[in-house]
Amino acid sequence: MRMFLMLRLFLVSLFIVFGTVSAKAQTDPLPSWNDGVPKKAIIELVGRVTKEGGPDFVPVPERIATFDNDGTLWCEQPFYVQMAFAFDRVKVMAPQHPEWKTKQPFKALLQGDVKTAATAGEKGLLAVIAATHSGMTVSQFEQEVRDWIKVARHPRFKRPYNELIYQPMVEVLNYLRANGFKTFIVSGGGVDFMRPWAPASYGIPPEQIVGSSGVIEFRLGKNGKPELFKTPKVQFIDDGPGKPVGISMSIGRQPIIAFGNSDGDLQMLQYTTAGSGVRLGLYVHHDDAEREYAYDRKSQIGRLDKGLDAAAKNGWPLISMKSDWKVIFPFEVK
Incomplete structure (x- = not known):
């Protein structure tokens, strides 16, 4: 009888221990995050702004969260995904443009020499974007993006680009x-490039995606059918100081929490944290070369220099990929 009672007590204790662990796992809103300053700051902000009757309560319509995309929600190295799309489009479109065989940076891209193409600088890369993102309707372009995202693979991870979204950030989106x-999404990337795939990846509808854009014209196509036509002209660059402007134009409310990863997000974080009440700006810091990439001040892609100093000055938490994230990509979750 005594042995039976001891065994029963042992089983009960196991149930209590594992039940507690299981309950904790179920109640943890950010299970892919290690306990640390960023996780605590996010959870504390949510708790304060959602507590009715509390001094920091924020009504639901005013609970706005903004996220940069490249380097914040998905991998942006070794070059921006939209540039990878543009580079591939150059090869597809080359038969209709024989002049590209001798014209840089198109010549280098056709030869697979991305480094040489990059020496053309911002002007040359914008020329590539203009050539590969125009001359068709918006719906045609969106279909091109959908078809490409299905077959394109990241050069290092050998996976579709939309599988290289960050699992911890997806959890933040769901939690908020x-x-x-x-x-x-408030991104320097093209809004027409993001809208075809981002809703399925992040649960963010097209109307909540803010990005750079080219001039679009309304035309009457074949048989008088109305269509929106993409031209090579630049309309708006949603980067740097353009991000708060884009937020004002497209959202009409000041965010209370914003996430970025580069100097291009600095003004968005400044704008977000300058308002009254409880507010939070966070930077994703790429410091994990083993699982992803490590870069900040000297990087040509996603440079975090002025933003790194501003984070220290303003008390914006740095999200360390290496220390704060248990996993990086969804396919790592077991």
Whole structure:
């Protein structure tokens, strides 16, 4: 009888221990995050702004969260994904443009020499974007993006680019939405490039995606059918100081929490944290060369220099990929 009682007590204790662990796992809103300053700051902000009657309560319509995309929600190295799309489009379109065989940076791209193409600088790369992102309707372009995202593979990870979204950030998006937040992408990337695939990856609808854009014209196509036509002219660059402008034009409300990873996000974080009430700006810091990439001040892609200093000055938490994230990509989750 005594042995039976001891065994029963042992089983009960196991149930209590594992039950507690299981309950903790179920109640943890950010299970892919290690306990640390960024995780604590996010959870504390949500708790304060959602506590009715509390001094920091924020009504649901004012709970706005903004996220940069490249380097914040998905991998941006060794070059921006939209540039990879443009480079591939150059090869597809080359038969209709024989002049590209001798014209840089198109010549280098056709030869697979991305380094030489990069020496053309911003002007040359914008010429590539203009050539590969125009001359068709918006719906045609969106289909090109959908077809490409299905077959394109990252040069290092050998996986589709939309599988290289960050699992911890997807959890943040879900956690914020579960607490009444509207989540927006505010990216320097093209809005027409993001809208075909981002809603399925992040749960963010097209109307909540803010990005750079070219001039679009309304035309009457074949048989008088109305269509929107993409031209090579630049309309708006949603980067740096353009991000707060884009937020004002497209959202009409000041965010109370914003996530970025580069100097291009600095003004968005400044704008977000300058308002009254509880506010938070966070930077994703790429410091894990083994699982992803390590870069900040000297990087040509996603440079974090002025933003790194501003984070220290303003008390914006740095999200360390190496220390704060248990996993990086969804396919690592077991």
